[in-house]
Amino acid sequence: MKYNIPADVPKNKEETYKKNLKSATNATNHLMLFAGDQKVEHLNNDFYGKDIPLEDNSPEHLFKIASRAKIGVFATQFGLISRYGRDYKNIPYLVKLNSKTNLVPYDKQDPYSKAWLSVGDVVAFAKESKLDIKGVGYTVYLVGAYEHEMLTQAASIVHEAHKNGLLAVLWIYPKGRFVKDEHDGHLIAGAAGVGAALGADFVKLKVPYDKKGKFNPKLLREATMAAGRTGVLCEGGAKTDEKEFLTQLYEQIHKGGSRGNGTGRNIHQRPLQEAVKMANAVYAITSQNATVKEALKLL
Amino acid sequence: MKYNIPADVPKNKEETYKKNLKSATNATNHLMLFAGDQKVEHLNNDFYGKDIPLEDNSPEHLFKIASRAKIGVFATQFGLISRYGRDYKNIPYLVKLNSKTNLVPYDKQDPYSKAWLSVGDVVAFAKESKLDIKGVGYTVYLVGAYEHEMLTQAASIVHEAHKNGLLAVLWIYPKGRFVKDEHDGHLIAGAAGVGAALGADFVKLKVPYDKKGKFNPKLLREATMAAGRTGVLCEGGAKTDEKEFLTQLYEQIHKGGSRGNGTGRNIHQRPLQEAVKMANAVYAITSQNATVKEALKLL
Amino acid sequence: MKYNIPADVPKNKEETYKKNLKSATNATNHLMLFAGDQKVEHLNNDFYGKDIPLEDNSPEHLFKIASRAKIGVFATQFGLISRYGRDYKNIPYLVKLNSKTNLVPYDKQDPYSKAWLSVGDVVAFAKESKLDIKGVGYTVYLVGAYEHEMLTQAASIVHEAHKNGLLAVLWIYPKGRFVKDEHDGHLIAGAAGVGAALGADFVKLKVPYDKKGKFNPKLLREATMAAGRTGVLCEGGAKTDEKEFLTQLYEQIHKGGSRGNGTGRNIHQRPLQEAVKMANAVYAITSQNATVKEALKLL
Amino acid sequence: MKYNIPADVPKNKEETYKKNLKSATNATNHLMLFAGDQKVEHLNNDFYGKDIPLEDNSPEHLFKIASRAKIGVFATQFGLISRYGRDYKNIPYLVKLNSKTNLVPYDKQDPYSKAWLSVGDVVAFAKESKLDIKGVGYTVYLVGAYEHEMLTQAASIVHEAHKNGLLAVLWIYPKGRFVKDEHDGHLIAGAAGVGAALGADFVKLKVPYDKKGKFNPKLLREATMAAGRTGVLCEGGAKTDEKEFLTQLYEQIHKGGSRGNGTGRNIHQRPLQEAVKMANAVYAITSQNATVKEALKLL
Amino acid sequence: MKYNIPADVPKNKEETYKKNLKSATNATNHLMLFAGDQKVEHLNNDFYGKDIPLEDNSPEHLFKIASRAKIGVFATQFGLISRYGRDYKNIPYLVKLNSKTNLVPYDKQDPYSKAWLSVGDVVAFAKESKLDIKGVGYTVYLVGAYEHEMLTQAASIVHEAHKNGLLAVLWIYPKGRFVKDEHDGHLIAGAAGVGAALGADFVKLKVPYDKKGKFNPKLLREATMAAGRTGVLCEGGAKTDEKEFLTQLYEQIHKGGSRGNGTGRNIHQRPLQEAVKMANAVYAITSQNATVKEALKLL
Numbered sequence A, B, C, D, E: 001m002k003y004n005i006p007a008d009v010p011k012n013k014e015e016t017y018k019k020n021l022k023s024a025t026n027a028t029n030h031l032m033l034f035a036g037d038q039k040v041e042h043l044n045n046d047f048y049g050k051d052i053p054l055e056d057n058s059p060e061h062l063f064k065i066a067s068r069a070k071i072g073v074f075a076t077q078f079g080l081i082s083r084y085g086r087d088y089k090n091i092p093y094l095v096k097l098n099s100k101t102n103l104v105p106y107d108k109q110d111p112y113s114k115a116w117l118s119v120g121d122v123v124a125f126a127k128e129s130k131l132d133i134k135g136v137g138y139t140v141y142l143v144g145a146y147e148h149e150m151l152t153q154a155a156s157i158v159h160e161a162h163k164n165g166l167l168a169v170l171w172i173y174p175k176g177r178f179v180k181d182e183h184d185g186h187l188i189a190g191a192a193g194v195g196a197a198l199g200a201d202f203v204k205l206k207v208p209y210d211k212k213g214k215f216n217p218k219l220l221r222e223a224t225m226a227a228g229r230t231g232v233l234c235e236g237g238a239k240t241d242e243k244e245f246l247t248q249l250y251e252q253i254h255k256g257g258s259r260g261n262g263t264g265r266n267i268h269q270r271p272l273q274e275a276v277k278m279a280n281a282v283y284a285i286t287s288q289n290a291t292v293k294e295a296l297k298l299l
Helices: A011-024 A060-068 A078-087 A119-129 A144-163 A185-197 A217-226 A242-254 A272-287 A292-297 B011-024 B060-068 B078-087 B119-129 B144-163 B185-197 B217-226 B242-254 B272-287 B292-297 C011-024 C060-068 C078-087 C119-129 C144-163 C185-197 C217-226 C242-254 C272-287 C292-297 D011-024 D060-068 D078-087 D119-129 D144-163 D185-197 D217-226 D242-254 D272-287 D292-297 E011-024 E060-068 E078-087 E119-129 E144-163 E185-197 E217-226 E242-254 E272-287 E292-297
Strands: A031-035 A073-077 A093-096 A133-142 A167-174 A202-205 A231-235 A260-263 B031-035 B073-077 B093-096 B133-142 B167-174 B202-205 B231-235 B260-263 C031-035 C073-077 C093-096 C133-142 C167-174 C202-205 C231-235 C260-263 D031-035 D073-077 D093-096 D133-142 D167-174 D202-205 D231-235 D260-263 E031-035 E073-077 E093-096 E133-142 E167-174 E202-205 E231-235 E260-263
Touching: A011 A133, A011 A144, A011 A167, A031 A060, A031 A202, A031 A231, A031 A272, A060 A073, A060 A078, A060 A272, A073 A078, A073 A133, A078 A093, A078 A119, A078 B144, A078 B185, A119 A133, A119 A144, A133 A144, A133 A185, A144 A167, A144 C078, A167 A185, A185 A202, A185 A217, A185 C078, A217 A231, A217 A242, A242 A260, A242 A272, A242 A292, A260 A272, A272 A292, B011 B133, B011 B144, B011 B167, B031 B060, B031 B202, B031 B231, B031 B272, B060 B073, B060 B078, B060 B272, B073 B078, B073 B133, B078 B093, B078 B119, B078 D144, B078 D185, B119 B133, B119 B144, B133 B144, B133 B185, B144 B167, B167 B185, B185 B202, B185 B217, B217 B231, B217 B242, B242 B260, B242 B272, B242 B292, B260 B272, B272 B292, C011 C133, C011 C144, C011 C167, C031 C060, C031 C202, C031 C231, C031 C272, C060 C073, C060 C078, C060 C272, C073 C078, C073 C133, C078 C093, C078 C119, C119 C133, C119 C144, C133 C144, C133 C185, C144 C167, C144 E078, C167 C185, C185 C202, C185 C217, C185 E078, C217 C231, C217 C242, C242 C260, C242 C272, C242 C292, C260 C272, C272 C292, D011 D133, D011 D144, D011 D167, D031 D060, D031 D202, D031 D231, D031 D272, D060 D073, D060 D078, D060 D272, D073 D078, D073 D133, D078 D093, D078 D119, D078 E144, D078 E185, D119 D133, D119 D144, D133 D144, D133 D185, D144 D167, D167 D185, D185 D202, D185 D217, D217 D231, D217 D242, D242 D260, D242 D272, D242 D292, D260 D272, D272 D292, E011 E133, E011 E144, E011 E167, E031 E060, E031 E202, E031 E231, E031 E272, E060 E073, E060 E078, E060 E272, E073 E078, E073 E133, E078 E093, E078 E119, E119 E133, E119 E144, E133 E144, E133 E185, E144 E167, E167 E185, E185 E202, E185 E217, E217 E231, E217 E242, E242 E260, E242 E272, E242 E292, E260 E272, E272 E292
Parallel strands: A031 A073, A031 A260, A073 A093, A093 A133, A133 A167, A167 A202, A202 A231, A231 A260, B031 B073, B031 B260, B073 B093, B093 B133, B133 B167, B167 B202, B202 B231, B231 B260, C031 C073, C031 C260, C073 C093, C093 C133, C133 C167, C167 C202, C202 C231, C231 C260, D031 D073, D031 D260, D073 D093, D093 D133, D133 D167, D167 D202, D202 D231, D231 D260, E031 E073, E031 E260, E073 E093, E093 E133, E133 E167, E167 E202, E202 E231, E231 E260
Antiparallel strands: none
C-alpha cells in the first residue's frame, strides 16, 4: 500500500511515520480510534450512572479494554497513560494533548482547551518509558475569543508530530454563540477543510444530520472530499444499539467516504468482555474491511 | 509493599520517588498532609480571632507543630519554608506552588491561581538547602476563563515533579458561577477523574455531602474509584470536635476508599501541645492503620 | 531590471531575495498571487455550492491549477503544502502563516488571526523538503483589541522573511466596529501606508469604490502612491465575468498603479482546464504586460 | 547580632546577604526605607503644588537628600538611579521594580503593576555600574484580575533577590472593588501573612486604624505577628506634623512591633536641609533606637 | 560640553553613546527630532488631502527631506527605513519601535501600542546594514488596561538601548476615559516624571495650555523641571504659520526649559524645498541656538 507522507516528515523519520500509520490503520489507511479522554471532557458523566456498569467508573477499565481488544489507537490523557502505562505496555497509544471540562456552557463563555504538554514532552516520554505512542491528538473549537490560540497550537502540534514521525489527529468542532447547528453538513465540511489546512493526518468531526436530525451518509461526502488527504473520523457519540451503530459506521466509511471513527461510550459503557467484543467489531469494519454482518458475529 | 510508579518517573529517579512515597505515607500509601497554605488562601481568618489561640497567629506555630508531630508532609508556600527552613530541617515538606487570596467572590470573577515558582526552582532549592522536600502541590479550579491555564500548569507540574522523583498533589475544586453544589458527590468524582487524567499522585477534594448536607462515606466511593491510581485526600475543613473529626476521617478511609487527608485548621487552631497530639492522632488513623479509639488515646 | 532590495536583507541573502522576487514577478516586479487560503477564511463556502464545480471541493484542485498554470506564487496554508507538496514540487509557494474562520462577525468581536508557525519553521521546512517556497504571507486586521499583536507579528514576519531572503506579503484590512466603509479609498491608502511602514514587499488591499460602489482606478492611486516601494496587490473578490475581471485588473495596474493582484475564487471556481486558462490570463496581464485583448485570447 | 537568613540564599551569597541586611538596618534589623517612587505612582502630585518647596519638583532633590541624610535604603525606579547614579555613588539603593500611575480609580479597573525589569537586570547593572544596590522592591495589589500575576512576580523576585544576596521588600495592598476598608487591621494582617508566604524580608503595609480612623499601635500587633520573620514597614503617608509623625513611628516600632517604615512625603516635601534633618530623625528612631525626644533634637 | 551619561551605559559603550548624543544634538544637548511615524498613527490623514502637496503622499518625501535638511534624527518605523535606507545612507535614524492606528477612539478602548521589533533587532540591523541609527523610540499611553505592558516595554527598551550605546526617546501621553484634559500642565509634568523614572534620554510630550487653550511657556517649566535629566521634547502638532511655530518653539526652549521638539506635519506638509528650509529653521533654533529672526531668514 502506498502512503501519503506529509512533506514535513523529515527523511530520517519517514520509516517511523509509515510504521505508525501502517500499524495504527492495519495497513488500510482507516483508523479505529478508541476515545478515552472523557474523564475531563464530560467529568464523570460517561462513567458512572444508570445503565453504566460499575467497573467503567475505574480508569483502568479503559486500559483493560484497550489491551485486550483490537484497536487502532487508544486516545487518552498523558496522566492516565503515565499511571497505567507500565502495566499496559501492549497498547498503541495516542496522547490527547488538551482537554477541558464541560462546566461552562459554550454559549456563556468561548471555549478554550489548551495543550497540557508539548509534543516534545511526549517524544521524550515515549523514549524513556518505551511505551508504544503512535501519535498525538488535539481539539480545536472553531469560534470566538480563543480560536486563534487553538489554531496556532494545532498547527504547531501537527508539525512537531510529523517532525518526529508521529501521527496527528485533530478533533475540530465549531461551537458556541455563533453556531446554530453543529450537525450542519456544510459547516462540518468547513471544519474538515480547516483540518486539511492544518495538515492533520486525521480529523475527528461531528456527524452531519439532515433537516430531520437523521444521519445521511451522502451529506458526509462534502466533508470527506473537502478534507482532501486528511482522513475524516466520525464521532461515535452517545451509546446506541449495536447493530444501528455498526451499520451507521459502515455507511460512514463506504458511502460517506470517512476513513475511520472515534468511539468511546459505545465501547466502554459495557462490561469488559462485551466492551472488548464491541471494540473488535468496530475495528473489523474500520480496519479489516468487514461487513456489518461479519462484525455482528464478533459480539 | 508494592508501589505504583508512574511511567513518567525516569529510571534514575525511581528510587527517589519510591523513597519519597514510602516515607511520606509510612509505607501505607496513605498520606497525612498537614495543610499550612491558608495565610494566603484565607488571609488571616484562620489564624487570629475568637477561639483561636494567639500563638497560631505566628507562622512559626505551623513549623513547631510540623517538626514535633508525626505527619506525612507539611504543605506550605515556598517563602515560609525559605524563612523557617534552616531552623526546621527535620520537617518533610511539600511546596504548595500556587495560592490566591479570598478577596474576590468566586461568582464575581473566575478564579485563577498561578504557580509562583517552577518545579525546577524547588528542585534546585532542595539541593542547595538540603531541606527534605518530598513533593509539590498545586490547586486547580475547574471553571471559567482560566481553567485552561490551571489544567496546563497542573499537567506540567505533575510531569516535572515525576521527572525529578517528587510527589505531586493536586487540590481540585469545581467553583464559581456554574457550580451549584460544591459538595455534590458526582461532581467531586468528576474532579477526581480530572486528577487522574492529570497524573497526580494524590488529589485533594471536597467531601461529598448527601441532600441533608451530611457526610456519607458511601458517596465518596464514586470519587475514590474514579480517581483510579490517584489517591483521594479529603479536605479537613473548619475546626470541629475531635472525636467527630477522627471518626469521619476513619470512615473516609475505611468506608469511602480515600487514601488520606489534608488537615489544617483542625490541627493548628490549638495550643502547640494539643496541636501536636491532634496531628499525631490524624497520622495514626491515616498512616498507622489505627482505630478511632486508638487515635483518641493520643490526645 | 533593477530591484529595490530592503536594507534588512543581509548581504549573503541578496541573491536569494532577488531570485525569489525575479521569478515570482517574471522580472516585472508585478506579482500574480494565486490565493488559496479560503478553506479556513471562508470555511467551505468558496468551494462547494451552486455554480461551483464539484472538483473545487477537493483541496487538490488548487494544487492542480497551480502546477499547470502560469502563476507568480500560490498562497496557501502550511498544512496543505505539507500534504500535497511531494506531488506538486514545481509550484512556487507562498506560505500563508495565519488564518481565521468567518464564524464570528467582525462587529461582534474584534478579529485576531495569529501566526500558526514561524518564518523559521518555514525556512527549515523548505530546506528539508526542497519545495520552492518563495515567501510568506500574513493578514493584519487594523482595529481593536488585537491590532497590536498583529502589527507586531507582521513586522517580525517581514523582517525574518527578509533575513532569509524570502518575500513578505501582507494582507491588510481595516475591519469591524469602527470602520464604516471598507472600500473607502482614503482608508485603503492608510492601510497601504501601514504596509509600507511594516516593510512588506507587497500588500494585498481591498479595492476602493466611489460613492456609487463602483471601482475607479483613479481612487487607487492614493493607495499605490502611499505604499511607496511596497507593491499594492488588489483583492480579486467574488467571481465575476471574465472580461470585466480582466479589464478591471488591467486598469488597476495601468491606471491605478497597482503591482499585481491576489486572485482566488475567479480562478478556482471553474473546472480545471478553464481555471488554468483563467490563471494564465491573469498572469499575462499582471506579469507579462499583456493587454486585455491578448489575455482574453488565452481563455 | 544574629540574622535570620532565608534558606534560599545560597551558601556563596550568605555573606553578601548579611552585609546588605546589616548595613541597611544599621545592624538593628529595623529598616528605614526612604520612599522615592511616587513620580509614577502619584504622577507629579507629591512634588509640585501648594506647601511643597519648588526644589522638590526636580528628581535630583531626592538624590540630594538620600546622599546627605542617614537612611537605610533609598527606593526608587531603575531609570532615575541610572540617570543620577554616577553622581550619587554613596547612596544605598533599593530598586523599585514596578510602578503604575494613579490615573484609573481602583474600583473602575483592577490594578496591575508589572515588573519593569528583572532582578537579573539589576544584578548585572550593579556589577557594571558599581552602585551600592542592596535590594529590590515590588508592589502587590491583592484583588482582582491580575492578583495572580503580581503574586507570581513577587514570589519570583524575592527568590531571585535571595539567590543573589539581595534584600527583597514587598509593598502589599488589598485594593479595589471588594475591599471596604484598606485600614482594617485584620485585613492588613492578612496582607502581612501574604508577605511572609512570599518570603519577603520586609513588607510595607498600610497603617491600621480603629473605628474612629485613628492609628492604634495595638491593632498593628496582629499584622506584625502574622508576618513572622518578615519585617513590617509602616507606610509613611501624607505629610504631617513632625512630632506627631515621629511619635507615631516610635509607637509603631515599640508598641506595634513593626520593624521599620517607608517614608517619602514626610521627608522630601521640605527644603533640602530640613528634609535631611527629618530623614535623620526618622532614621534615629528606626535604626538607632532613639527616643522621640532624641529624634526631635535632630530637627 | 559635559554629557550626563546614564549609569546603565556600560563602559565599553560610553563613547558610542556620547557620539550619538553629541551628533544628534549638535553638541547642544538639544534634540530636533523629525517625526515621520504618522503613516500608522494617523493613517493617510497627514499625507493626502486639502492643502497637502501631492508629493507628501509618497513615503519617500520624508526621506528626501531628512537627507537634505539639517536634522537631529529622523524618527520612523523600521520597515520604511528598511525599504529606503540603501538609498538614504546619510540620514541619522531613530527607529520608532511601536505604532498603532487611530481607528479606535481612545475612550472606547484602552490603547495599546506594542513594540514591533526589539532593540536587539535594531542593533543587529544597524551592524549589518551600516545605516546610521542613533537611537530608538517608543510611545507609552498612560492609562488603562495596557499601561503596565507599555511601562514594562519602555523600561526595557531604554535599558537595552543604553546597553548598546543608543539614545532612547519616549513619547508619553496620558489618554482615554479618565483623562479630562491632555493639555493640562500638571498632568504633562506627571508624564515628564514618568519619562524620568523610565530613564529616557528624551521624552516627547504634549504642550501645556492655559485655561483659554493657549500655550504658555511658564506652564511648561513644571514639566521640564520634573523631567530632571531627561530632556523634554515638545510635540509639533498640526501645521501652523511658520513664524508662530518658530516663535513658540523658541519660547518652549528658552522660557519653558524644553530641550527640543518633535516636528512632523509642520515640516513634511510642504513641497520638498520648502520642507527642507523649514526643517533647517527648526534645527537652527533647536540645535544651533538661533533666534527666531535668524531662523526665519532660512525660509
